Amino acid sequence: MRMPLSWLAEYTDLAPGARGADVAASLVRVGLEEEDLHGGDITGPLVVGRVLSFELEPQKNGKTIRWCTVDVGQNGQMLTEGKHQEIVCGAHNFEVGDLVVCVLPGAVLPGGFAIAARKTYGHVSNGMICAEDEIGLGHDHEGIIVLSRLLGEERAATLSPGDDAITLLGLADETVETNVTPDRGYCFSVRGLAREYWHAQGSPEGGYRDPADVATPAATAGGYAVELKDDSPIDGNDGCDRYVARIVRGIDPTRPSPPWMSKRLTQMGMRPISLAVDVTNYVMLAVGQPLHAFDVDRLSGSVVVRRARAGEMLTTLDDVERTLHTDDLLITDGGEQPLAIAGVMGGASSEVSDTTTDVLIEAAHFDPTTVARSSRRHRLITEASKRFERGVDPKVTAAAAQLAVDLLVEHGGGTVDDAVTDVDRRSERTAYRLDVTEPARIVGVDYPRERVVGILRDLGCVVEESGEGTDDTHVLVTPPSWRPDLVDAPDYAEEVARIDGYNNIPSITPTPSDGRGLTHAQKARRVVADALAGAGLTEVLSYPFVSEELADQLMLPADDDRRHAVRLANPLSEERPLLRTSVLASLVDTLRRNVARGRKDVAIYELGLVFRPGGAIGTAPIPGVAARPDAETLEQLYAAVPAQPRRAGILATGQAEQAGWWGPGRAADWSDMVAAVQTVAAALAVPVSVANDPGHAPWHPGRCARITLADGTLVGHAGELHPKVVAALELPARTVAAEFDVDVLVAASSEPVQARPFSTFPPAMTDIALLVGVDVAAADVETALRSGAGESLESVTLFDVYEGERIEAGHRSLAYRLTFRAPDRTLTTDEVNDFRDAAVAAAAAATGAVQR
Amino acid sequence: MSGPNTNYDPVEVSALDPANLDAAVEDAVAAIAAATSLDDLKAARIAHQGEKSPLALANREIGALPPSAKAEAGKRVGQARGRVGQALTVRQAELEAERDERILVEERVDVTVPALRRPTGARHPIELVAQRLVDAFVGMGWEVAEGPELESEWLNFDALNLGPDHPARQMQDTFFLDPVDSGLVLRTQTSPVQIRTMLEQEPPIYVVAPGKVFRTDDLDATHTPVFHQIECLAIDKGLTMAHLRGALDAFVRIMFGEETRTRVRANYFPFTEPSMETDFLCFACHGEETWGSAEPCRTCGGSGWIELGGSGMVNRKVLRTCGIDPDVYSGFAFGLGIERALQLRHGVQGMHDIVEGDVRFSQQFGMGV
Numbered sequence A: 001m002r003m004p005l006s007w008l009a010e011y012t013d014l015a016p017g018a019r020g021a022d023v024a025a026s027l028v029r030v031g032l033e034e035e036d037l038h039g040g041d042i043t044g045p046l047v048v049g050r051v052l053s054f055e056l057e058p059q060k061n062g063k064t065i066r067w068c069t070v071d072v073g074q075n076g077q078m079l080t081e082g083k084h085q086e087i088v089c090g091a092h093n094f095e096v097g098d099l100v101v102c103v104l105p106g107a108v109l110p111g112g113f114a115i116a117a118r119k120t121y122g123h124v125s126n127g128m129i130c131a132e133d134e135i136g137l138g139h140d141h142e143g144i145i146v147l148s149r150l151l152g153e154e155r156a157a158t159l160s161p162g163d164d165a166i167t168l169l170g171l172a173d174e175t176v177e178t179n180v181t182p183d184r185g186y187c188f189s190v191r192g193l194a195r196e197y198w199h200a201q202g203s204p205e206g207g208y209r210d211p212a213d214v215a216t217p218a219a220t221a222g223g224y225a226v227e228l229k230d231d232s233p234i235d236g237n238d239g240c241d242r243y244v245a246r247i248v249r250g251i252d253p254t255r256p257s258p259p260w261m262s263k264r265l266t267q268m269g270m271r272p273i274s275l276a277v278d279v280t281n282y283v284m285l286a287v288g289q290p291l292h293a294f295d296v297d298r299l300s301g302s303v304v305v306r307r308a309r310a311g312e313m314l315t316t317l318d319d320v321e322r323t324l325h326t327d328d329l330l331i332t333d334g335g336e337q338p339l340a341i342a343g344v345m346g347g348a349s350s351e352v353s354d355t356t357t358d359v360l361i362e363a364a365h366f367d368p369t370t371v372a373r374s375s376r377r378h379r380l381i382t383e384a385s386k387r388f389e390r391g392v393d394p395k396v397t398a399a400a401a402q403l404a405v406d407l408l409v410e411h412g413g414g415t416v417d418d419a420v421t422d423v424d425r426r427s428e429r430t431a432y433r434l435d436v437t438e439p440a441r442i443v444g445v446d447y448p449r450e451r452v453v454g455i456l457r458d459l460g461c462v463v464e465e466s467g468e469g470t471d472d473t474h475v476l477v478t479p480p481s482w483r484p485d486l487v488d489a490p491d492y493a494e495e496v497a498r499i500d501g502y503n504n505i506p507s508i509t510p511t512p513s514d515g516r517g518l519t520h521a522q523k524a525r526r527v528v529a530d531a532l533a534g535a536g537l538t539e540v541l542s543y544p545f546v547s548e549e550l551a552d553q554l555m556l557p558a559d560d561d562r563r564h565a566v567r568l569a570n571p572l573s574e575e576r577p578l579l580r581t582s583v584l585a586s587l588v589d590t591l592r593r594n595v596a597r598g599r600k601d602v603a604i605y606e607l608g609l610v611f612r613p614g615g616a617i618g619t620a621p622i623p624g625v626a627a628r629p630d631a632e633t634l635e636q637l638y639a640a641v642p643a644q645p646r647r648a649g650i651l652a653t654g655q656a657e658q659a660g661w662w663g664p665g666r667a668a669d670w671s672d673m674v675a676a677v678q679t680v681a682a683a684l685a686v687p688v689s690v691a692n693d694p695g696h697a698p699w700h701p702g703r704c705a706r707i708t709l710a711d712g713t714l715v716g717h718a719g720e721l722h723p724k725v726v727a728a729l730e731l732p733a734r735t736v737a738a739e740f741d742v743d744v745l746v747a748a749s750s751e752p753v754q755a756r757p758f759s760t761f762p763p764a765m766t767d768i769a770l771l772v773g774v775d776v777a778a779a780d781v782e783t784a785l786r787s788g789a790g791e792s793l794e795s796v797t798l799f800d801v802y803e804g805e806r807i808e809a810g811h812r813s814l815a816y817r818l819t820f821r822a823p824d825r826t827l828t829t830d831e832v833n834d835f836r837d838a839a840v841a842a843a844a845a846a847t848g849a850v851q852r
Numbered sequence B: 001m002s003g004p005n006t007n008y009d010p011v012e013v014s015a016l017d018p019a020n021l022d023a024a025v026e027d028a029v030a031a032i033a034a035a036t037s038l039d040d041l042k043a044a045r046i047a048h049q050g051e052k053s054p055l056a057l058a059n060r061e062i063g064a065l066p067p068s069a070k071a072e073a074g075k076r077v078g079q080a081r082g083r084v085g086q087a088l089t090v091r092q093a094e095l096e097a098e099r100d101e102r103i104l105v106e107e108r109v110d111v112t113v114p115a116l117r118r119p120t121g122a123r124h125p126i127e128l129v130a131q132r133l134v135d136a137f138v139g140m141g142w143e144v145a146e147g148p149e150l151e152s153e154w155l156n157f158d159a160l161n162l163g164p165d166h167p168a169r170q171m172q173d174t175f176f177l178d179p180v181d182s183g184l185v186l187r188t189q190t191s192p193v194q195i196r197t198m199l200e201q202e203p204p205i206y207v208v209a210p211g212k213v214f215r216t217d218d219l220d221a222t223h224t225p226v227f228h229q230i231e232c233l234a235i236d237k238g239l240t241m242a243h244l245r246g247a248l249d250a251f252v253r254i255m256f257g258e259e260t261r262t263r264v265r266a267n268y269f270p271f272t273e274p275s276m277e278t279d280f281l282c283f284a285c286h287g288e289e290t291w292g293s294a295e296p297c298r299t300c301g302g303s304g305w306i307e308l309g310g311s312g313m314v315n316r317k318v319l320r321t322c323g324i325d326p327d328v329y330s331g332f333a334f335g336l337g338i339e340r341a342l343q344l345r346h347g348v349q350g351m352h353d354i355v356e357g358d359v360r361f362s363q364q365f366g367m368g369v
Helices: A005-011 A020-029 A076-080 A147-151 A190-200 A259-267 A275-287 A368-377 A383-390 A397-412 A438-443 A449-458 A489-500 A520-534 A583-596 A631-640 A670-683 A723-728 A742-748 A778-789 A829-847 B018-034 B038-049 B054-062 B067-106 B125-139 B191-200 B241-256 B316-321 B338-346 B352-356 B359-363
Strands: A002-004 A033-039 A046-058 A064-071 A085-089 A099-103 A118-120 A123-125 A174-179 A226-229 A240-249 A291-295 A303-307 A313-315 A321-323 A329-333 A337-341 A359-366 A421-424 A432-435 A462-464 A474-478 A602-609 A646-653 A655-657 A688-692 A699-709 A714-721 A736-741 A764-773 A793-802 A811-820 B150-152 B184-186 B205-214 B226-236 B262-266 B272-281 B305-314 B330-337
Touching: A002 A005, A002 A190, A002 A259, A005 A020, A005 A174, A005 A190, A020 A033, A020 A174, A020 A190, A020 B262, A076 A085, A085 A123, A099 A147, A190 A275, A226 A240, A226 A421, A240 A303, A240 A397, A259 A275, A275 A291, A275 A383, A275 A397, A291 A397, A303 A359, A313 A337, A329 A368, A359 A368, A359 A397, A368 A383, A432 A489, A438 A489, A438 B241, A449 A462, A449 A489, A489 B262, A489 B272, A520 A602, A520 A646, A520 A670, A520 A742, A583 A602, A583 A646, A583 A736, A631 B150, A646 A670, A646 A714, A646 A742, A670 A688, A670 A699, A670 A714, A670 A736, A688 A778, A714 A723, A714 A742, A736 A742, A764 A829, A778 A793, A778 A811, A778 A829, A811 A829, B018 B038, B018 B054, B018 B067, B038 B054, B038 B067, B054 B067, B125 B205, B125 B226, B125 B241, B125 B338, B191 B205, B191 B226, B191 B316, B191 B330, B226 B241, B226 B338, B241 B262, B241 B272, B241 B305, B241 B330, B241 B338, B272 B330, B305 B316, B305 B338, B330 B338, B338 B352, B352 B359
Parallel strands: A226 A303
Antiparallel strands: A002 A174, A033 A174, A046 A064, A046 A099, A064 A085, A118 A123, A240 A359, A240 A421, A291 A359, A303 A329, A313 A321, A329 A337, A432 A474, A462 A474, A602 A646, A646 A736, A688 A699, A699 A714, A714 A736, A764 A811, A793 A811, B150 B184, B205 B226, B226 B330, B262 B272, B272 B305, B305 B330
């Protein structure tokens, strides 16, 4: 909401010397955040000029320019060259002798537009003759400003060439823009903002002049017929509880809005249109009451306010034909023809036009919820809907109509009907019994009773300190009509704190007891993240939105769980309507982006939730909020939320180790991915097993490891991506990947590690080479060796794998070092040999291994 | 060896002659001194201390002497051998020291060549900033609460006093699940975690909830559809706005240092009453008001201040919805965007670097910030 300082100063006293920034700062103190500052940004010389002569000069481009000589007093060329100002002008709406506005070299116009003498159309033009839009006065660019037309002959007659036009036109006036929170609808008016500014100045006695404080006539017989017929109120609130209609007849439709009004509308960011429309807008900006002007000649029956019927249509002012909803509240002509969506937008059929002479001014109070719903339903956020939705002062209705009537009569030459329509169905607001010590209890500042009562009265509340319901600590508070948000003690506490000053609230650090620190899972997840980073991977974050094609690109089988994704009703992009069911699904984009930016070696990981609906998406109940939902409802609520396991995804391409002075580098391969998962498991001290998994998308069937806990629970997969997946996703060849379930690892690490004693006797080592079929997994051989070697086995290390000419085709040789150690003695050679032979026998039995 | 000593005169055995012994010693010492390498010294040792050296030969002669002469001759030879041995030891030490010195010189390498063969990893700074804040609050006795990202509409809105007509519930702000009547949304704030906590725990409650949230904004310099918040909730007896300010001040100090300039003002949030907004001085323009100028500060829009985040005393309606008696307990809540904290603390100008996953961004921060 904007507010020019000059307008503010009409309703309250500006602090001496206050500039826009000071006013903004004052408003911030009472909770109205500054949004912007406008205007006040012209620096002179901008002066009144009298056109002395001009020559018409046709140009090659078809235009005819005027080469003008302008008297600008003791300014510009008169000072430097001793002659009148010479200016090229493209406009034709002025005559010799007219007073105009000239901007001279050295001036800066809004937007930082610096003026200099400049060669144009074969002349040196020493400045410009200004149009309204060029100096931020309006939107008009039809021609230049002729001051006798803008200000009236009378006023123009008092001016002389050379007079400062910045002062004359009020261009130094700054406009403050503030952000109005939804609870302060009254601040969508200069009236409300001025009141807040007055509070920020300490609410000095008599320092606020309410523009709505005007005499209004009571309802009379014979006014325009208005019927309020809301037969389906929302939440029991009538769609319209007050409707004032006033008629002004005989307005001259050719009369323009007065310049001061056009200027203010422009300062407020609105475009002046016609007197009738401008007046309704001006009054709305002044007191916050949206008004609507109907052309009386285009109405045939009484005004009936009712809900829309199914299938009813209305073409609104923006020329959109809208299908109405039965919740929409309508203004209708005689109960039939819809004229407007109440409080949102009028219809085209009853719009005032450039021939309208008789105007019906509607000043009504509409239900916030009704307007809010219609506004959203029709995607129409208008100046009116913004205000009604946040609550318009129901007491300002008649005053607003009166202000509008007065302006139309004064500037349009009309006369007002004596008959007044005022249908008033408002209910009285009841007083709230406030404990005056409550603000102190809520805020933590010891406000004395007088301070609380004083602030509330300044705000416009009626505070009764005696009578039924009052005592030492209780008063009866009736909030002002413009504050529907003041309901109970915390609301009043906020007001007291706000006006007293939020900065007066002390700072006391709360001291909770019994904090138990991070949970095991929270700590363990950090270990996972740190272990991956420690292993040389870089953590990134990716958006979880994925395409429908991705499941095919990842070659997920038809029955794969990961095809079962949650779909968004309103995705940002129709190309990515699904939520990821694996981290890799979105991490591939990040890898591709890094590669596209010219990075060849990338190793990244992400920890995050994936969305795994366990079946059809259920429906989460939406219980009431008056009390805690019952256990069953809560159970349903929690159960309706799909499973969201926390997973880690890893991707790598390029070199895992760099080439350098030490020799060649090493490309990242499947084993780096297995190692990464094993590193994490080791960091959490969770033993895991690795097995070949020939059938798990999106991995290469011959290069995919399935990683499980000792009890067989799946942890995840690691290896090289399937070449077709790599091709479909346009990833670098041989991209490697892993994905594992962080929750599974974390849960497996939850029991405290039990320490094993270890022997201090010397170890005995023996090496063996086993010939096995190429299909035999090394992990299986190792398992067999371990099972056969007995309790003294300390470790098994596969230190060489050979496949080639020296051994039988279809076989490979696995060379193991077995280390034995007994807890209580040094093992003898015979013992070690026996253990070794037993291990080999077990491997032979389990895998067909033959010792070489 | 000479023949049997018949006249028993040691002097007559030339090898034992003092002059000869002296000469042998001198020869030995000279040879030892002349040795310039350990190999030379080894040769000198063999020549002058070995089995065939003059002194060794002289020593053998002693056995043939009459007992009366043995002692003196033995002493003389012993002294001579001692002098040679001493010279050898000294020279050995010298040459070994020289050799050691030389090896160290010869083994010199240029240690400025690259040493990192494997890349170093890094955490994402959003996670690190969240961790830093969490740790500070945990240190003050708070606990960490968590909740799902895909959340029920009731927990994300209704329970927080954001009724069905609240603007935030519209499709232009919130990601709804298909079908829309499933009652599920991508959470737009971490506040549903508060509700879950209040529904599941008895007061006193002091929790901090970091997490990912979603809004239907396209990515630009200041918006991202997926971002992070951290939220604090305290419910206890006797909590006031002064405690809220205390917690907020702690938060700001931890994150931005003691000197951070902030201001507080009234604001409106449905889930708190009274509500409070905290602003901090713009990190880009340092509070210089630039609005209305040709180029207003793009970070703060020209006001010189940036919103840190909303806060307030938990609305009594919200407490009731969670089954907490507002006449017994009061509480406060506040939250802020972690992206914004990251931007302020580390001078990150736009949003793109934070969300795009360019590894160069994370790598600047290492493993902790």
